[in-house]
Structure formats: structure tokens, C-alpha cells
Amino acid sequence: MQTSPLATPFPAMPPVAGVELRVARARYKAWDRCDLTFVTLAEGTSVAGVLTQSKCPSPEVEWCRKALVLGRARALVVNAGNSNAFTGHRGRQAVEAIAARVAGKAGCQPSDVFVASTGVIGVPLPVDKAEAGLSAAFDAPLCDWRAAAETIGTTDTYPKGASTTAVVDGRTVTLVGIIKGSGMIAPDMATMLGFIFTDAAVEPGFLQAALAAANAPSFSCITVDGDTSTSDTVLAFATGAAGNAPLTGEDSPGADAFRAALADLCRQLALLVVRDGEGATKLIEITVEGAESDRSAHRVAMSIANSPLVKTAIAGEDANWGRVVMAVGKAGEPAERDRLSIRFGATQVAREGLAVEGYDEAPVAAHLKGQEVEIGVDLGLSEGRATVWTCDLTHGYISINADYRS
């Protein structure tokens, strides 16, 4: 698979105290690459998560949802190449077997073990391969973030990670995230698989609140193809090794700084996924203003972001703004044609229901030739506002998906 033209280099990322990474070959597919990631977490690690709203979630998602209630984690296992979704009792047994095996090794409860899987739907995760992979991982040397980010990927064309810091209670804490995702991306409260680690001490309740808040304007605002996965999972782990006074709520000293850092990290990770959208050649940012509410603005923006006609026009570098009008019109949200204004980049192309008089297409054409395209829509009704990100729809998407499984 060719690397996405929108790829960014994997950044230098510091270790996070209390987190140990290992990878191994479970050979879930007929490939010779690491596909099992095993992460151990210091005693006392808090965990929070946002999971897919799909009505057909994977057993891993159900397992995590249940374990999140307890708020504590000691290990994470990520399988790539098989999502284990829609596999009935055999899928559930595979997750239970993994959790039991790791709990035995780590000396913790199975409910302290988080499991996530990604890949083909409908094939039970083979327990024998998982167990062999775990055995190999237990004996493997420690690895770095890049190796882990590579191992969790499937159709991803490059490894994705981001990090940041915040000062909490006089101490600098580190936040690191790795993420995978390229197709079947329209996260509904989460994205495919994302994992965030911090050495900050954070109580589970506040970690959950901060993650949910960070998720709303990041993972919930990206779409590659409008297809919400059965396995979308973002988990955040806080080891507490930084030694700050634990963050327990909004009023804890440093809570604002931590929340801001987490939000920034989530946004970075979300954009990395869009940049690896299947077949993507352009990153598209869509801002809708003047809507009746922020929620309404978000829906209109997503209607534009998921329109195959808008996405193919951008792929063709065609300033076909009529397709934006179409996508606003079909969104089912309050809109009035004769108040609608549209810009591409910095150039206003339509104002209050018709093309701008003497509109010059040259600067728009130049903007569309770039790798980052901006579409602005003003509905002219009220104050609602939202920004979402997507990519263009190209021959690459068709090629990747017309023969992915075979």
C-alpha cells in the first residue's frame, strides 16, 4: 500500500512512566508482521473510554464498556487483522480467554485487562493464535511508540501518534496517543482504535469527563466514508507516575491545563486518521456558521463531508460549489436558500442565495490544487457553529475497498 500523500512523519514521542509496550506476531492474517500489541500499566492506573454507538458492537467493545465502570486498568491487548465483531459466543470466549491469560501473567483481575481488535468482521478471533501471540509478547523486549503504532494498523498507510504536555500541580505531565484508522471512519462518539497514555494522576471519573469532552470536537467531527465501525474505541490510561495530586474534578489545580492538553491531543490524533483516509489526496476542513444551533451546524457540516459528489469534486480540483448547495439542502436541518453563503478558502463564491457578482474562479482553483482545502458555509440564521474534517473520494478508495477482504 502506498503511503498517503497527506501523511506526516511519526513524531519523536517520550516514554510515559508506568507504561510498557511490547509487540508480537499472532499471525491473524497470512502476513509476516507484528499484529498483537501488549501494553502493561502501573498499579493504580485510571482508565476512561468512548466506544462506538453501533447497534452491532464487537465483543471487545462490550467487554471494555463493562470494565470501564470499574475505572482501573493494568493491561491492554490490541489485535490487528480480525475485528472479532459479529461472531457470537465464540467471539466473546476469545476476549475472555485473552483477559484471563493476561490477568494470570500480570497478577490482576480480568476486568483490569482491556482488549481491542480491528480487521475483518464475522470471523471469530482464533484463540490459539491469540494465545501464541500473547506468549511471544510476554517474552518480547520493550518497544517504542512507533512500533506499537505500526502494529495496531490495518489498511493504514503510515503509523500515527501525537504527544503533548501539561503542567499540573507544579509537575509537567506527558500525554501520548497512538491511533489507527483509514476506512470505515465516521466515529459515533469514538474512532476506530485510539489509545492515550499519560503519567498524570487522574481519578477515573474526571478522566472520563475530560475524554468525553475532548472527543466531541475531535473524533466525533471526522469522517472518511460515513461508515461507522462496529469496533470504534478510544481508551485513555493515566498511570499517576508523575506524582501530582490526583485530578478529581474541574476544580482540581491543573485540571484546565490537563483538559486542554487532552483536547489538543485528541484533535491531533483525529486529523491523523483523516490524513490516512482510504485513497485520500486532500484534507478538507468544513466550517458551518450561522446555524440555528451547534448541533444543527454539525449535521449540515457532516452532510457536506459525507456527500460523494462534494468529495469527488474536490478530488477533481473542481470548484463545483453547487454540490455544496445540494448537500446543505439535503441535510434536513433549518436552512434558507436565499440566506446561504459559501466560500472556498478565503474566496467568497456565493452570497445570500446566488453566485457572487463577477466571481473570479482563479484563486479558488489555486486553493483547490493544494493538499488542504477549506469550505466555509454561512447559513445566515443564527449563531450555531461547527467544524468537521474529511478527505476527498478518489479511485484509491474504490481500489482499496473493492478487494480488501479477498
Next chain:
Amino acid sequence: MQTSPLATPFPAMPPVAGVELRVARARYKAWDRCDLTFVTLAEGTSVAGVLTQSKCPSPEVEWCRKALVLGRARALVVNAGNSNAFTGHRGRQAVEAIAARVAGKAGCQPSDVFVASTGVIGVPLPVDKAEAGLSAAFDAPLCDWRAAAETIGTTDTYPKGASTTAVVDGRTVTLVGIIKGSGMIAPDMATMLGFIFTDAAVEPGFLQAALAAANAPSFSCITVDGDTSTSDTVLAFATGAAGNAPLTGEDSPGADAFRAALADLCRQLALLVVRDGEGATKLIEITVEGAESDRSAHRVAMSIANSPLVKTAIAGEDANWGRVVMAVGKAGEPAERDRLSIRFGATQVAREGLAVEGYDEAPVAAHLKGQEVEIGVDLGLSEGRATVWTCDLTHGYISINADYRS
């Protein structure tokens, strides 16, 4: 443009008494083909219509919506190559100019003249070209249905028409329809442009009720790309020339036969549009049963029909039913993973939440090699049921839409 591999030959279609067809060159684009269709209708013709629910409708749609209230028609003008949508007052003036010019020629009111346009959005329909085209059409010889069906098309790859008959009040009445549409197809109460003509005598109120009823399981159940047009219009004209006692309501003798014939005609026309879906190589019929309601079944079916991952899998003849699970899960409708069953053609692939034991992919692979693919989903909840139609998503769609306007 290559003819769709799913095209069917244009059928022999009888004339409809009271309807006269003419076509001419208005040259709305730089092409040498007829692009203006002019239809005259006998005095006393009833009219009914269903129009796009887009919040950004074309001025033609608004004109028709207003004129439909009166229920009478004497002429129809269809422009191809320019939709005149999102063009403000200049677009409205173009429609008014066309209606006035035709009214003068036909000796009727402007409100008896129906206008529909299709093509690029955002460019006002040039009045001078429309007037020249109308002058040419007034002097043109009568033409047949095939010529009219060809003239209303844009990215269509073949002309589309269907006809049927019904016995009403002891007389055989004829119903004929022509339709265009290939991309931007996700009709919301209507399809791109469809025109139905009958010599039956039908009062406008009953014609409207019958058309709305026929629309629900036909045009409202097809999608090519989920993109609802600004111009979707289906109009039905009844000249009354057959001389039957006018149908005024459900209890009129022959009302059932007429409604059934109209429903059959709408279904035929709707399927012709899907068969000409941009880039289509497969016609896909999706039936959802066991839903909480028919409406819920329809939404789940549309979630499958609009999933790019499902559509690319079919294009690749890949029995990747996990993507159907994904599309059910994301639909936002009541569903339970462990009650869900799926079939491809006659072969059950998954039952109650997991793959069928010993499932043999061979008959499914054979089914997928055909041009007509059937997907059946049973949600196992209640009695709700719906069938929708779509096509696969191929490189052809990308090629057509990444450079349509330029």
C-alpha cells in the same frame, strides 16, 4: 459516455391522446444535441406532482409547487444542461419568461405551464438561449417518446421510458412515463426529473393522491449516491382524452386499476434510474424485514444502500457481509446484534448474530457475479418491512464526478 451495462432497451411506447412532443436545440451547453423538450397538453389536462424536499430547491421546483395548487396544465418545458438552481432572482426571471412565452403561444395562463431544468447548479439559465430554443421547438415536427427521453437526459447513458395500461370505466387507458437521472440520486419524495402522461380522465386531487402513494415505494426507495438533488421533480399529466368518467376518488370505478397501473409505472421508472446509476455495474435490491416498523426498515435499508463500503464490496464481487452488519449497526434504528440474520441471494450467510455454521461461499460468489444482486436482512424484532434499490460504487462513479463540470 459508455452505455450502462445494466441498460435495458427503450420499449415501444404508444402515443397518449392529448399529448404532443417536440424537441429543439437551446444549446445550454457547448453540445450539438437537442436539450429542450416542449410538450403540449389538451385543454382540461389534470396535473399532480411530487417535488424535492431540499431546503435549497430550484426556482423551477418552486414554480411547479405553486402551479400544482391549481391542478391544471397545458404545457411542459424541460431544459437539460443547466438546473438553474441557486441563481436568485435571475433564475426566477428565467422561469417566468419561459412560462410567459409558452402561455402566449398556447393561449393559456402562465400557471398552466410547467417547467423543469437539470444540469449544473449556480448558473442562471440564459433567457436568450431558452427563447431561441422555444422558437425552434414551436416550429419543430412532432417527435416520439424516445426522442423526448433522450432530450431530457444529462449524464444519463441511455433513454428511459416505460408504459402500461389499465381498464377504467370500461375503457383501456394508457400511462406512459419518461425519466432522467444517473447521479445526485437519493430522491426525497421525488426523483430527478420524471414525467408521466395518461389519457385517463382523473381529477387533480385524486391524481395527486395516487401519485404520492405510488411515489413512496418507488422513487423514495432508490438511491445512487445518497445525494438529494435540488431539482427532483415528478409530474403526472392526465389529458382525459380516453373519455372515461373522471376518476375523482378511491371509490370511483376503475380507481384501483388506475392506481395499480400508476404504481407499476413508477416502480419501472425508478428502477431504470438505478440501472443508469453513475458507474453502475450491478443493480442491488435490499430488503429489510423484522424491523420495529416499515419506516425503521426503510431507514436500515437506506443505511445499507448508501454505505460506500457495502457498495464497493459488491462492485468487487466480494461476499463481505460484515459490511452489511456495520451498516445495520450505524443506522441508528432499533436492532439487536444477536437477532440479526443476513442473506445474499438465496443463501443465508449469517443467522442470529453469527456466521452460519459451515457456510459455503460458492453460491454467494456465483450470485455476486450476476448483474442483479439481492441482499436480505432480518432484524428479528417485529413486522416492519421495506425494499430499496441501489447500484454498486465503482471507478466509473469517480471518473464521472471528479470532472463532470469542467
